[in-house]
Amino acid sequence: MRFEIEIRVTPREGIVDPEGQTIGQALGNLGYSGVHHVKAGRLVRFELDADDADEAKSSVDRMCEELIANPVIERYEVQIASPETASP
Amino acid sequence: MRFEIEIRVTPREGIVDPEGQTIGQALGNLGYSGVHHVKAGRLVRFELDADDADEAKSSVDRMCEELIANPVIERYEVQIASPETASP
Amino acid sequence: MKIGIVRFPGSNCDQDCYRAVDEGIGAEAVYLWHKSHDLEGCHAILLPGGFSYGDHLRAGAIARFSPIMREVIAFARDGGPVLGICNGFQILCEAGLLPGALVRNDSLRFRSHPVRVRVERTDTPFTSKYDDGDVLRMPIAHGEGQYVADQRVIDALEGERRVIFRYVDELGQPAEEANPNGSVRNIAGICDEGRRVVGLMPHPERVVSKLLGTDGLGVFHSLIEFLQATGGTAKQVAEAGDGPGTEAAEAAEASTP
Amino acid sequence: MSGPATRAPVIAITPELVADHGLSTDEYEQILEILGREPTFPELGVFSAMWSEHCGYKNSRPHLQTLPTEGPLVVQGPGENAGVIDAGDGWGVAFKIESHNHPSAVEPYQGAATGSGGILRDVFTMGARPIAILDSLHFGSLDSPRSRYLLDGVVRGVGDYGNCVGVPTVGGEAIFDPSYERNPIINVMCVGILRLDDLMRGKAEGVGNAVMAVGAKTGRDGIHGATFASVELDEGSDSRPQVQVGDPFTEKLLLEASLELIGRDLLVGIQDMGAAGLTSSGTEMAARSGSGIDIDVALVPVREPGMTPYEILLSESQERMLLVAKPGCETSVAEVLSKWDLEAAVVGRVTDDGFFRVRDGGQVVVEIPVQPLVNECPTYTREGVEDPEVRGLRELDIGEYSGPISDQEAADALLTLLDSPSLASCRWIYEQYDTTVGTNTVVGPGSDATVLRLADSGRGIAASLDCNGRYVYLQPRRGAKIAMAEAARNVACSGARPVAITNCLNFGNPLKPGTYYHFAEAVAGLGEGCRVLSTPVTGGNVSFYNETPDGAVYPTPVIGMIGLLEHLDRVVPSCFRTPGSAVLLVGETRDELGASEYLAACHGVVGGAPPQIDLEEARRLVDFLVEAADKRLVLSAHDCAEGGLAVALAECSLGGPDGPLAVEAQLETEAPAAAALFGESQSRVVLSCDPAKVEEVVALATEHGLPVAVIGSVGAPDGRFRLAAAGAQIDLDLDRIHDVYRSALPRRMEKQAGLTT
Ligand SMILES: Nc1ncnc2c1ncn2[C@@H]1O[C@H](COP(=O)(O)OP(=O)(O)O)[C@@H](O)[C@H]1O
């Protein structure tokens, strides 16, 4: 089965996030008010062949820990959709 | 009301995505098989004060077009959750 | 003494490092290709600056899995001296040989200009030719050079005096204006617990000639002095069977100021 | 001859389609004649690209042919990927400039990045290792958010690309004027060095030799970019498909692999797939060798499914090269490419029938004789007429501004000029560029010319990019001569002898008589400059249609000058170094304020005639500077240009490596105060030297027929900047002017949060 994977990587709590901060400032300068706690992160999407969702999940977790996120500074979330359940 | 905003920015169809390509190759080299169509993107999260979801949405759309995404080469998706509806 | 310079496909300071070793101090330099599994008997390893694999994902994230890095990691674990400059520093952090991480400069801009760094410790293979507190002028050129780590790690680094280089102003003080990238405590370079693995963001290999400045020469001279005194890693010394023995090496090392 | 078979659906070649391809009825007639039949759709695309202004030089070729291209040091003149000069001891210097104006106007980051990528490929395909990039940037006023956005993106784009490939960006110019508001000028020059034995050319020789496509896969990006570069930017144009995204990491692999292939003597020829992609590289390589080339688009690695032959032929996807392997070397070539993880495919063969033949699988879809396609693009010589409005501005009476001014006015004017982004410190820009990678940068940005080490030869290469568009606008022939003279002077200030140029001619729509006049006159001025200064043209680029509905940019012929320095250890810096040095001014200060930055920045006036230029005098000044450096007579030499003596002197005192140095100077002159302080009289240089050497310097200048005066000394103990002339005295605190000079750009730019990439 082929799954659609989305990984979202964001700075860990307490780790500087200069990009998020700058976006926040820039939005303020552009006149947008009421914007709080801006965080910037990375997104990785791909399709993955796996027997079932559990296998996909554990494989993606390993990818994240090994390569995609750096646990020293980042945390990650994984979203897995099988083609049937994927929203259009 | 305060809304939780997540913006996902990805390269437009047909635009080269060297980062996605490199991640795909690296995963292959690390022995992960069955990984296809890797795309890399950016993620921006923040909280936004707005009267209602519609206002929030139109305001975020403007931010994306003006600042957060580069419409010439990128597309974006916006996800809005009011605190009540937000998943824990 | 043979110094290995690792070449990743996107390395771009490899030739400068080679020249620093070869012309700068007249020692033997060899390139080590990233796909290779063999350190070719090198006595020390340099990880040069550049964009190893395009620096996609995070600087150094992909480089650490290259075949040569497996050997470099083993070499470092055996006590072999390893110096990572700029991208090399980022790779050492990603590989877990040094603690912490290097994130985007606080300005979000690439920064390239000369900086002053103060030598904070001279009993390492890369700083013994300097005096404590020497202020060196070297260029930086990086987009992701902001050193971060959690408080516990920072406390440990400071407590064990493992910060080797710090950005300072013209008075030799670690002032905020002297910090080009927002690094915590103006950290420009650190070492591992065994003091054999050193990483720094500035480029000593770019200032090793009369024409362009000589402040970086000490890094390479220190390394040669260290290798001459110790004969390389314990393992190399044991295998070579000539050179000073392991104990002699340890003794020589202990006597390095 | 029967035409190539075409597969359904056959696209009918209608007059509308022909017009959409930018081809006139006459041009289409010529195509019918060349082919002896109607073109197929892909053939129409091929002609359209090759006969576009960008590739075919339709409106410029007759004038370009008047430029001198030969000289004792020229190894390769125009017509190749880059020019090459002989630098002695078997060394060569390859260099070339390229414009990326329209892509940068639409997408500044990627536009500038891909511009850098293209010019790097032009240089390393000659077998040269690129050692420096210079960029000439012209934007609108930084008061406009659009200009700030463009500058931010362009600087990141140029920077990130060169930084990643490992080629330092070491110099250039940054000019701000409302005429560039919606159409910025982004020109990038690359300098490389090679052993002349390794010189490689873009040739396709040897029947049966394999033609290979190497590097990135071909996608749908930038289809018809060459045509895009040949039209005006207007409101409605959806330019997105033309935007290409660069990948400097792949470029770095291409660079190393190409140099390895050339070094191991495995290639017959190699060329970048730049503007008009596979079409221009394939046909130009064949044209240079008088051969033919046979390509199968089905063999080209593509990024997207379903690409048509038309798209594959005209795609401008970045980081691709076409190469022809030596017989029997195909395997070795493939090995080198795979070592560098590069994709490569044999896509065709060299033939001897003189045709550019393209198949799609079995079917021939293009069959065009190469020579007429590449070399017989119709050219046009038009009638140029000076715009009366421009003449009016040139003849404007500016007498009222050249009268006496008070001390206060003089000081304020200097501060205004130092705060003008065109004159202020460019540090904010070049600190985003890696300027020292490669350890060849002996003199980096911030001085008149960049000086690079020529490997271990002990010699140096100097380079400078220059153009003052306002001068060229007001009086094109004179303006172009000034650009030539300034570029030569900048190089000579460092002690190097100027030897050759590359140039990038940025103009508006050549179909307009006023623009055409500018173009023809400017090229004539360039030619004169080249001849008198003995600096032939080895290549260049023409960029027309730099124009929006608001009007054209200032005509901007950017000169990239290359000089050679015999002894690198005699290089002369441009800023003061030593307190106590004597300060001298070489050259004559006249009552000239026309077209000056002073009028523009302090009085909002664009007008008057640009300063006089005597090329013979410019040449004598160059000779003097080179000799003075060689004899180690001077401690610093700085060109006196925009902003006049006051700004030049301030730059000398502010730009040193160890912070600002005070100065005290006084000029004796007939010129009234404003002109004396801020006039831009040409062929002037501010020198500093050991007081003991003053006599010798004066004697040498006099020997060269140059006026010279000792005007002051470096290092007044009270830390002030003092300059007096014609009854006006500027007396300012050094730290204050330093602050103004340094903060002009960051103060304006840090409002702009840069987020893209
Ligand atoms: N776009 C740029 N990129 C790199 N360096 C630049 C750029 N613009 C200006 N510089 C550097 O800043 C200095 C001043 O530029 P400019 O005012 O054009 O000097 P000049 O006196 O030679 O006309 C030069 O050394 C130039 O190399």
Ligand SMILES: [Mg+2]
């Ligand atoms: Mg200039």
